[in-house]
Amino acid sequence: MRNGKEKSSRRAFIKTTSAGVTSVALAATVAASAGPEASAAEPRKARCDGLPLAVTPACSGHETPAAIEGPLFKPDSPERSDLITPGIRGVRLDLGGVVHDTACKPLPGTLIEFWQCDQNGDYDTSGFSLRGHQYTNSRGAFRLRTIIPRDYWGRWGQRAPHIHTQVQSPGGPVLITQLYFPDDTEAYGRDFAALNAADRLLNRACTIRLTATPENTRYTGTFDFVLKTTA
Numbered sequence: 550m551r552n553g554k555e556k557s558s559r560r561a562f563i564k565t566t567s568a569g570v571t572s573v574a575l576a577a578t579v580a581a582s583a584g585p586e587a588s589a590a591e592p593r594k595a596r597c598d599g600l601p602l603a604v605t606p607a608c609s610g611h612e613t614p615a616a617i618e619g620p621l622f623k624p625d626s627p628e629r630s631d632l633i634t635p636g637i638r639g640v641r642l643d644l645g646g647v648v649h650d651t652a653c654k655p656l657p658g659t660l661i662e663f664w665q666c667d668q669n670g671d672y673d674t675s676g677f678s679l680r681g682h683q684y685t686n687s688r689g690a691f692r693l694r695t696i697i698p699r700d701y702w703g704r705w706g707q708r709a710p711h712i713h714t715q716v717q718s719p720g721g722p723v724l725i726t727q728l729y730f731p732d733d734t735e736a737y738g739r740d741f742a743a744l745n746a747a748d749r750l751l752n753r754a755c756t757i758r759l760t761a762t763p764e765n766t767r768y769t770g771t772f773d774f775v776l777k778t779t780a
């Protein structure tokens with residue numbers, strides 16, 4: 550359970566990081582859509598069949614690189630780690646990881662906000678579909694049940710599939726970044742290698758380690774954050 554202090558610090562966090570979001574900006578970019586070529590989200594057979602599972606690397610101590618927030622963050626998302634709600638039919642992704650400080654110490658109680666577009670490349674700007682926040686557990690770990698988002702055209706041109714996130718340890722500065730997918734990811738019939746190469750905001754250091762489950766119908770991903778805990 551969260552106490553009032555944490556809630557109030559969360560509000561301060563949101564206030565800090567949502568500055569600059571205006572209704573005009575929202576209106577200009579709400580139409581981020583995959584276009585008529587968008588097809589039904591059917592999981593495809595993963596290409597990594599037979600390859601060894603990726604191993605989560607030990608914490609490097611290198612701070613996770615920041616990225617722009619983008620205009621579609623919404624404050625006051627529900628506290629939840631499961632973003633699969635009715636109507637969400639994309640390629641399933643179970644994402645997990647640990648948040649560390651730069652000395653590689655796990656950070657319990659760290660606030661993580663996730664927001665992303667759906668299987669058609671659309672963000673929910675009227676509700677909270679595919680949006681949520683959670684806190685890391687006593688070992689600094691988090692889990693997110695979601696889908697692989699689709700690519701879309703937006704303010705910055707062609708965007709490769711990505712998950713937006715904000716991470717803040719108790720009392721620490723906010724890290725705003727975006728997580729990406731490996732070139733050999735298979736979802737929605739899209740060429741992730743080409744999409745990644747064309748995305749001028751993409752940072753390969755923020756690529757999720759992805760493995761297909763044995764039945765090749767969903768993915769499991771790992772991403773560990775490394776944060777500064779003082780400004």
Ligand code: FE
Binds near residue numbers: 619708711713
């Ligand atoms: Fe985005």
